[in-house]
Amino acid sequence: MATVLEMWSNLGSAMAGLMFAWAMFKQYFPPQLRKHVEAYVHKAVGYVYPYIHIKFPEFAGQRLERCEAYATIQNYLSASSTARAKRLKAESVKDSKSLVLSMDENEEVVDEFEGVKLRWSSHLIVSQNSPFSFYNSSDQRRYYSLTFHRSHRDLITGSYIKHVLEKGQATATNNRQRKLFTNNPGSDWHYYRATKWSHVTFKHPSTFDTLAMEPSKKREIMNDLLKFQRGKEYYERIGKAWKRGYLLYGPPGTGKSTMIAAMANFLNYDVYDLELTTVKNNTELRNLLIETSEKAIIVIEDIDCSLDLTGQRKTKKQEKEDDEEKADPVKKMMKGEERSKESKVTLSGLLNFIDGLWSACGGERIIVFTTNFVEKLDPALIRRGRMDKHIEMSYCCFESFKVLARNYLGVESHPLFTRVRQLLEETKMSPADVAESLMPKSDEEDKEACLEGLIEALEKAKEDARKKSEEEEEAAAAAAAKATAAGAKVEKEGQKKSSEGDQENGGTGCAKEVK
Numbered sequence: 001m002a003t004v005l006e007m008w009s010n011l012g013s014a015m016a017g018l019m020f021a022w023a024m025f026k027q028y029f030p031p032q033l034r035k036h037v038e039a040y041v042h043k044a045v046g047y048v049y050p051y052i053h054i055k056f057p058e059f060a061g062q063r064l065e066r067c068e069a070y071a072t073i074q075n076y077l078s079a080s081s082t083a084r085a086k087r088l089k090a091e092s093v094k095d096s097k098s099l100v101l102s103m104d105e106n107e108e109v110v111d112e113f114e115g116v117k118l119r120w121s122s123h124l125i126v127s128q129n130s131p132f133s134f135y136n137s138s139d140q141r142r143y144y145s146l147t148f149h150r151s152h153r154d155l156i157t158g159s160y161i162k163h164v165l166e167k168g169q170a171t172a173t174n175n176r177q178r179k180l181f182t183n184n185p186g187s188d189w190h191y192y193r194a195t196k197w198s199h200v201t202f203k204h205p206s207t208f209d210t211l212a213m214e215p216s217k218k219r220e221i222m223n224d225l226l227k228f229q230r231g232k233e234y235y236e237r238i239g240k241a242w243k244r245g246y247l248l249y250g251p252p253g254t255g256k257s258t259m260i261a262a263m264a265n266f267l268n269y270d271v272y273d274l275e276l277t278t279v280k281n282n283t284e285l286r287n288l289l290i291e292t293s294e295k296a297i298i299v300i301e302d303i304d305c306s307l308d309l310t311g312q313r314k315t316k317k318q319e320k321e322d323d324e325e326k327a328d329p330v331k332k333m334m335k336g337e338e339r340s341k342e343s344k345v346t347l348s349g350l351l352n353f354i355d356g357l358w359s360a361c362g363g364e365r366i367i368v369f370t371t372n373f374v375e376k377l378d379p380a381l382i383r384r385g386r387m388d389k390h391i392e393m394s395y396c397c398f399e400s401f402k403v404l405a406r407n408y409l410g411v412e413s414h415p416l417f418t419r420v421r422q423l424l425e426e427t428k429m430s431p432a433d434v435a436e437s438l439m440p441k442s443d444e445e446d447k448e449a450c451l452e453g454l455i456e457a458l459e460k461a462k463e464d465a466r467k468k469s470e471e472e473e474e475a476a477a478a479a480a481a482k483a484t485a486a487g488a489k490v491e492k493e494g495q496k497k498s499s500e501g502d503q504e505n506g507g508t509g510c511a512k513e514v515k
């Protein structure tokens with residue numbers, strides 16, 4: 001015991017001596033000379049000390065932005081730390097459903113790569129803030145340090161670091177809780193800490209498995225998405241920004257929004273739901289784009305309703321309103337205020353958003369437009385290259401029905417399927433309506449009752465469609481008859497007028513002649 005205490009006290013005095021010598025050196029040596037001495041000391045240590053250290057700080061740059069490498073290394077180390085480090089810290093991920101463990105400050109773990117051993121350690125430096133700081137808090141800086149023998153320099157700085165970053169990114173993707181973002185109105189950005197996007201956790205359960213659609217079409221879309229996701233090198237080689245546009249069009253309730261959720265779940269991407277009507281102008285639109293992350297699906301729903309992208313001409317109503325405003329200054333002021341809130345995003349601004357220079361920053365982005373009226377859209381907006389893939393979401397076919405029956409009733413086949421198939425071929429019903437019929441209305445309602453309910457709904461839809469088309473035919477026939485009658489009347493009046501005119505003209509002619 002006495003010897004241990006003695007050793008401690010000797011070590012303590014040696015440390016104190018060294019610190020004193022260092023303080024003396026700093027105080028009495030002129031800075032120029034000190035620099036030289038320090039450089040020589042480092043060189044001398046380099047000869048006898050064969051290890052190399054690489055530091056990975058948590059924050060760097062003038063604005064102290066969080067370094068991506070630090071977070072990636074943290075993810076990479078979480079696996080080996082869990083097994084080997086003695087002190088760990090836990091962070092919750094995936095909506096608090098699971099925990100990620102990483103090594104605590106001043107801990108160390110040993111890693112091995114191609115037979116080479118290396119050491120990772122985590123550090124924390126705490127420094128007091130400047131006395132002029134508004135907040136009386138201390139400044140904490142974390143960093144990881146990697147230590148290895150200098151004989152492995154090439155292996156570590158080359159393949160090992162690449163391996164760490166790749167593995168770390170893969171772990172991050174798996175642990176990531178995906179988010180659904182929506183844009184805040186431009187005026188809110190001025191508030192303290194206001195951001196352009198606000199988000200909630202993305203939890204939509206839709207997958208390609210539960211999406212009712214023709215299987216071949218579904219497979220084609222999935223393959224297209226996979227090709228895009230794995231296409232980093234391909235896009236680089238052909239010199240194209242790593243992004244892809246999808247246009248989903250079709251009647252209401254055919255699964256356009258459901259498809260977007262399935263895409264996000266399939267690719268593990270965040271979703272940015274862009275409300276174009278609250279974007280003030282093209283600059284704001286570009287700023288929103290810059291703030292989106294990689295691995296994102298940017299969605300503009302009902303693009304035909306979002307903006308007047310078809311042209312700038314005024315309607316008769318607008319012209320009348322303009323005249324009224326000119327006459328009434330109060331009305332003019334109120335209208336002016338209203339208009340200042342309206343979006344001034346133009347078609348060219350939107351085109352720039354999709355494939356201008358700024359759209360290439362980030363990469364790995366999918367842009368999706370949805371519409372019920374594809375024919376209303378400006379062709380420039382949806383040409384291939386901008387909207388690379390056009391997907392029509394159509395009324396429920398038998399294949400789609402089978403998916404819905406499996407989802408909602410857990411039924412793969414049933415004798416009533418034959419009747420459903422026949423009716424689906426004869427009438428149009430959206431998957432949303434089919435799904436609604438397949439949902440049990442009470443606890444007692446069984447699968448058969450649900451299928452019978454669907455058949456009833458399909459028969460009613462067929463009957464309604466037949467009546468509607470009959471009414472339309474009758475209306476068309478009535479309109480045609482009216483038009484014929486009106487034409488005959490006009491012709492008759494025309495003939496009458498021309499005969500009267502002939503008589504009159506004859507008289508005048510005579511009179512002229514008399515003149």
Ligand SMILES: Nc1ncnc2c1ncn2[C@@H]1O[C@H](COP(=O)(O)OP(=O)(O)OP(=O)(O)O)[C@@H](O)[C@H]1O
Pocket residue numbers: 210211212213250251252253254255256257258259371372393431432433435
């Ligand atoms: N193809 C589909 N597969 C599975 N469920 C679907 C499908 N289409 C519609 N549904 C069901 O109907 C509901 C409405 O569908 P969704 O919102 O995706 O339609 P939409 O095409 O986006 O309609 P809108 O044009 O009105 O926006 C969904 O919540 C989903 O339950």
Ligand SMILES: [Mg+2]
Pocket residue numbers: 256257258301370
């Ligand atoms: Mg929708």
